[in-house]
Amino acid sequence: MKITHTMAFAAALLALAGCHKKGADNAASQVEANADNQADNVTAAANNDAANIMNQAENKASAVKSEGKNEAEAIKNAGDNKADAIKNASDNKTSK
Numbered sequence: 001m002k003i004t005h006t007m008a009f010a011a012a013l014l015a016l017a018g019c020h021k022k023g024a025d026n027a028a029s030q031v032e033a034n035a036d037n038q039a040d041n042v043t044a045a046a047n048n049d050a051a052n053i054m055n056q057a058e059n060k061a062s063a064v065k066s067e068g069k070n071e072a073e074a075i076k077n078a079g080d081n082k083a084d085a086i087k088n089a090s091d092n093k094t095s096k
Helices: 005-095
Strands: none
Touching: none
């Protein structure tokens, strides 16, 4: 079978179309990969933000708890000191 100029041109055109399709497929794959990466980055950033908010809330709760505990301890100490002062005053009166 003799290859004519038209058949060679058609084969070249078909090969070129195949290359163009591969290029389009590659471009589509890159767009999809970029979208996946961007989605992963957004998810990671949101997770980091959420973790930071949780940590800040835990730190704040711990600080409030410590402050309440310190205040309770101060009230208890003041009560103990007052009781000791009354006891000492009473002991002083009875020992005279």
